[in-house]
Amino acid sequence: MRKRDRDSGQGADAGARSAFNYGPLQNQLGYLLRRAQIAVFRDFFAVFDEFDIRPAQYSVLTLIECNPGLSQTEICKALGIQKPNFVPVLDALEARGFVRRASTPSDRRSYALFLTAAGQNFVRKLHRAAAKHERRIIERVGVHAHDCIFEVLRNLASSSDEER
Amino acid sequence: MRKRDRDSGQGADAGARSAFNYGPLQNQLGYLLRRAQIAVFRDFFAVFDEFDIRPAQYSVLTLIECNPGLSQTEICKALGIQKPNFVPVLDALEARGFVRRASTPSDRRSYALFLTAAGQNFVRKLHRAAAKHERRIIERVGVHAHDCIFEVLRNLASSSDEER
DNA sequence: TATTGTTATACTCTATAACTATA
DNA sequence: TATAGTTATAGAGTATAACAATA
Numbered sequence: 608m609r610k611r612d613r614d615s616g617q618g619a620d621a622g623a624r625s626a627f628n629y630g631p632l633q634n635q636l637g638y639l640l641r642r643a644q645i646a647v648f649r650d651f652f653a654v655f656d657e658f659d660i661r662p663a664q665y666s667v668l669t670l671i672e673c674n675p676g677l678s679q680t681e682i683c684k685a686l687g688i689q690k691p692n693f694v695p696v697l698d699a700l701e702a703r704g705f706v707r708r709a710s711t712p713s714d715r716r717s718y719a720l721f722l723t724a725a726g727q728n729f730v731r732k733l734h735r736a737a738a739k740h741e742r743r744i745i746e747r748v749g750v751h752a753h754d755c756i757f758e759v760l761r762n763l764a765s766s767s768d769e770e771r
Numbered sequence: 772m773r774k775r776d777r778d779s780g781q782g783a784d785a786g787a788r789s790a791f792n793y794g795p796l797q798n799q800l801g802y803l804l805r806r807a808q809i810a811v812f813r814d815f816f817a818v819f820d821e822f823d824i825r826p827a828q829y830s831v832l833t834l835i836e837c838n839p840g841l842s843q844t845e846i847c848k849a850l851g852i853q854k855p856n857f858v859p860v861l862d863a864l865e866a867r868g869f870v871r872r873a874s875t876p877s878d879r880r881s882y883a884l885f886l887t888a889a890g891q892n893f894v895r896k897l898h899r900a901a902a903k904h905e906r907r908i909i910e911r912v913g914v915h916a917h918d919c920i921f922e923v924l925r926n927l928a929s930s931s932d933e934e935r
Numbered sequence: 936t937a938t939t940g941t942t943a944t945a946c947t948c949t950a951t952a953a954c955t956a957t958a
Numbered sequence: 959t960a961t962a963g964t965t966a967t968a969g970a971g972t973a974t975a976a977c978a979a980t981a
Contacts, residue, residue: 661947663948688949689949689950689951691949691950691951691952692948692949692950714957714958715956715957715958716955716956716957716958717957
């Protein structure tokens with residue numbers, strides 16, 4: 608069965624655009640941001656399915672790759688994760704042999720985090736998948752729009768950093 | 772390999788801008804979209820705190836307001852919510868006297884949803900708060916960027932509608 | 936047989952308090 | 959005393975199977 612074009616048969620609305628009136632929601636950034644993020648993550652999951660990796664795990668691996676030796680607290684701060692919630696995430700990545708908790712001589716409370724050789728190899732594959740995913744998005748919205756939106760999103764995202 | 776030269780003695784990084792290297796994440800829409808959405812929702816919560824209303828509840832009230840008489844299934848379709856998850860959401864709004872489940876004569880399985888008078892009054896207050904929230908965002912990113920980003924976000928969001 | 940609203944359930948994500956071992 | 963990592967726990971959000979009433 609098709610969509611159930613509730614507003615009778617006008618061919619004008621040919622694209623079978625959603626028949627609902629979203630009112631003020633249509634002009635509210637928060638709502639659109641959430642819907643867009645869900646849609647983009649859906650594509651992310653499709654591309655990363657074969658690797659059994661979630662967005663948060665990918666960002667953790669990338670951050671450790673680009674900043675070897677960071678502590679757990681620092682990674683948490685960088686990604687906006689709570690320390691207690693980060694423990695099982697890291698445990699899983701360590702159990703799969705991608706990350707190493709190295710004890711630090713200077714402060715025996717904390718660990719310095721590193722990718723293993725397997726982890727480095729793995730994250731390179733992930734980056735290739737991520738690039739493919741990103742190309743699909745650019746193809747959809749256009750290069751110019753893609754560039755333009757980044758500036759705005761970085762601006763918005765940084766507003767939450769400020770209050771810390 | 773370099774060993775944590777990050778926190779040598781830098782006064783150079785005066786702005787205390789984040790000292791982390793985000794690598795490829797900086798150029799990935801999914802990551803930025805998530806961070807931006809979290810930041811925007813944080814402001815939403817601040818503005819809506821006094822009303823004890825969450826984003827999903829606000830969107831439900833708005834959709835019923837703009838489309839009186841819709842069934843639960845239709846609301847779910849419009850907002851991308853699973854039917855079982857929608858039941859407690861609606862229960863709460865009904866318990867607070869904002870929404871009415873009206874039995875429909877034509878199909879006795881389904882309810883037609885309407886706002887009560889109190890609900891209509893309440894949602895108007897919410898819209899005013901939402902407008903205030905939106906003005907804060909526009910003030911931050913600029914009118915032009917705000918307009919530009921909407922087009923792209925709607926495009927992205929609609930990509931998930933298509934596959935249903 | 937199919938659909939509407941519902942219950943039950945499970946899994947993820949997120950948030951907070953409190954513990955331990957170090958500092 | 960303060961901090962790093964950890965444990966336990968509780969609350970949202972999300973997903974699926976299955977049921978009763980109705981179509």
